[in-house]
Amino acid sequence: MQIPVEGFMYPNEVELQWSVLIVLYPFITGLVAGAFILASLERVFRVEAVKPTYRLALLTALAFMLVAPLPLQLHLGHPERSLEMYLTPHRSSAMAMFGFVYLWYLMAVLLLEIWLDYRHDIVVLSQTERGWKRLVYRVLTLGSSNVSERALRIDERLGYFITLIGIPSAFLLHGYVGFIFGSVKANPWWSSPLMPIVFIFSAMVSGISAVMLLYMFSTRLRRREIDMRCVDTIARYLLYTFIIDFSLEMLDLIHRIYEADESFRSLDFMVHTRLWMSQVIVQILLGTVAPIALLGLTQFLRFSDLARKGIYVLAGCLTMIGIFAMRWNVVIGGQLFSKSFLGYTTYKMSFATREGLLTAIALMILPFVILWVLVKLLPPWPESASLPGSGAAPAHGAS
Amino acid sequence: MFKDIEHLIRLAVVIAIALVAFVILRAAVVPHSFGQYGHYRGAAIGEIASRPVAFAGHDTCEACHTDVVDQKKLGKHVVVACEACHGALAKHADDPGSVQPGKLDTAVVCARCHEANSAKPKGFPQVATADHAGGLACDTCHQPHRPKIETEGKK
16 A cells, blocks of 8 residues: 655655554543543542532543553554563663553552442442342452441541542653653654643543533433533533643644744644644644633523533533544654655554554443443442442432 | 451452462563563573574675676675575575575565665665566566676676
């Protein structure tokens, strides 16, 4: 297959090595970090309004976390060897160290926090459920069914502490992904110390809007009322983080334009040609300016509940598209130009191959399947969640 | 006292077991010579060194194929080693009677170096093989060992 090349490319630049799957990697990891940070809002900063989404956000983070390394595995020729980074860690490799950041976040933060938060429910379910489900819950209780008030209070305090550690960990997780790109000094499109920070804020943006959408859709599916105070608050936080995110990206842009180093003309040309659609139209106009304007409007004008819901869904969807486009433009855009700054290549996405579109779609569906299973196993809805000490009996609302 | 943190103690035990299992697994699967010299298996050096030599080297070929050497001396391919085109032939050099080198496909061999590419130095002779050869094998016109085509006649 001949790849259309314009101008001068070095031979090893013609074919893109990092495919659409590597676009998914920061996208999915970002959702994990963002969803978790939303959950910690409730826990650490005591934003009561977002409580209905607390558990859903944690489960969302877990579902996406489990899928996050898969695009990387599929990219490797020998995926099974990736486990060797735990056995013989190479400290000078940023990518190898990501394995530890990932493991820390999954094991020490997410799983632990979910377990502590759900322990009461798990114990109750292990006594009320039947069959194989009972067995699962029994294993999850670790053989201790102590849900005394004091035990739950200890859980609560420990959970708070873990969330405290979790916030910097979530920043680390996604900041690290930004670092992996930002530290590639050979690539002027990536190499920037702002990269980790931009990644963190865009992660928060995507995670918050994903949880907002999931909350709205799942509530709809369950035929319950959407808690408007909750979505209003989430939308407000989404707007704030989005403004910070956008400012950072513009800061990066202005910096580049004013600095105008030797790569500038080439990158500028690329943005005006190959990336025009995905960067300027989709990422900036549709995916950033439009949702910020929509969300901003709800702050200044009074809309009915129904109109606000519509605006939030629209803004949320645009946000997801915009953040995906941002990942795309970083990963794919960074490989379209030549290091000689004299030529441009093209990314041709394959379809039914290991790194093709079909795989990417499957990988994007998988977290939702996992989330569905998790939600069945550990219902996050408030009516089935009995708060510590409240003693409410668990209902089987979600089954 | 410990009754209310019993579940946490159980959790700690699970984590401890997992860690111990990891350490044992690691000790079992990481090769002993790993890290002896650097971030690789030290014993790998010996294993690689003990592998049979595949390339005989230019000088070895020249001892027998003097006619080719004489041809090669007259053209610019004098700088190209025999096995760069013919591939590893140590087995043939050891026992030329029983191991015969295979025929080369010039469309592949010559294009490997001479296919036009703007990243190659300007002075290096290069052609767009599809246009240049028109489907013919390169050695219908070029003598591989002395590739320049002289005007008064080839060979």
